[in-house]
Amino acid sequence: MSVSDVSPLSSPPGPNVRAVHDEFHGDLLEVSMGPHHPSTHGVFRMIVTLDGETVTKLKPVFGYLHRNHEKIGENTSYLGSMPYTDRLDYLCSMTNNWAYALAVEKLSGQTVPERAEYLRIILAELTRLLNHTCLAGFLLQDSGASGTPLMYAFREREKILDLFEALSGSRMMCNYQRFGGCRADATPAWLDAARTLTDNYGGFLDEYEELLTGNEILMARTQGIGRLTAKLAIGAGITGPMLRAAGVAYDIRKVDGYGLYPRFNFRVPLGAHGDTYDRYMVRVLEMRESINILRQALRDIPDGPVMDPKAKLRGFRPKPGEAYGRIEGPKGEIGFFLISEGGPNPYRYRVRPPSFINLTILEDLCLGHSVADTVAILGSIDIVLGEVDR
């Protein structure tokens, strides 16, 4: 359209100039939130249709961080996929490692020494503490509490990351679990440090809850917002704290009893309303239970090897077959499905990512709420885009 096509404003409306104010009333506005938006936790995009400030339609768009993880897994050796699983949910590399190792161990029929099982539980529960602490920080950051809760959360997270670094050599990309055990043994000094952290973490949680749980602004922003019914949650395959906040008692640690979890005494916290506040609260209670599990594990950890002596690093070829290994990750059920044809690479490598499947009901949660609530609801779903897009 050239400039000459537009009639000057003083002239009567021509074919190209419409009286806008006539159509303005009652129109819907379509806003693209993301992919470059700090509240979307990465490169996630929501196409939000708004009536005033109320969301009437929400279309999630993802795939901006797609990097062919599953296809690469088919062309890499079984061991070679292990460091890539760190990069799925980069906050929880230890649980990703465990789920993948569990799938391969099912495929090859390897056993894991008891000490390694204990170490896995310790690391998985530390990861749960880390993830839920960060989630609470992010949620508050998303609802407008700039800085303070997130910084407190990161201060504590740093201590757990120091433990990971001392054990595995890396803070976040741990690459620690192996098929048939763990890569390195924990020294007594490390276990003592873990005990100190476990003892102190309850105190931090008390302080954190004092800051947040009773806070009227947080309650106003989260209670009754983004309500998820148990029926919808089960129908959509939601897992993890989101499902439990909706009141469904489903925890793979209890249902499957993988690893040595049946030996441990812990409770599964449930929510009553399924709203954003319940999702926050369930996570805080889960952290308390994690501390409980950590205490038991650090008390009972036996001596012994951490690696199955028959485990092979080079020339690892499991027999043909298929296996699905799943664990209760901090975000939900993280599972790996593998088909082996007896070669050094899997024939098919598939990830069941919790945040991707939990994200599918975003529209149902957000309808009828405002844009600002959408951000808080997204924060409470707890997504990591590295896992959503793979």
Place this chain on the structure above:
Amino acid sequence: MLGTGLIQGLAVTARNFVGSFHGTKRFVTTQYPEERTKLPEAYRNFPFLVCESADDPMGTLRCVACQICEKECPPQCIYIEKSKDKKPDANGKMQIYPAVFDIDIAVCMSCQICVEVCPFDAIEMDQVFEIAATDRFTGLMMDRHALAKPNGYFHQIHPTQAEEVDSRLAAERLAAEKKAQAAAAAKAAPRPAPAPPAQSPGAPSAQAPKPAAPAA
């Protein structure tokens, strides 16, 4: 009463704010680069090649260019060319050596798999992290001269692991020497039966790789 939770929260914030000026419990920031935290022994970032002597790094590389790490590296950042000739290694044994050994550490993801699969303990993880380069294509492409670092350095950064590796290598060397002596004795003895074909003194004893050792 409405607002109690808010005031409670503000008290927590105030406690933390004031507390960060008194005592070290809440004082957690390290002022890098003036201050540095001590790296844990297990810390890893990029691989380096172990050589026996700092004076002649290229002559004493432990690497025999078997290319296992090149094959196993998940992002495939290692490139090796075998030498055509053989050179005596640190033990005086004739070995193939890497004519080219490049690691593109811009691609490397520090997963340590090369270290775990190496049957000769020739590649280990370094701890140097201040390696920013101004040239994005060649600045982070490390050749074998840049990668070679002496065993003493390995002892400095990973003392426990280096100790284990050294004792294992010493045991292997001892076993190889014994085997060589036995073979030599068998050869010298006037016997009609042919000496066992394997393990003449010149043959590399490390042909049968030891079971891969998990890194300590």
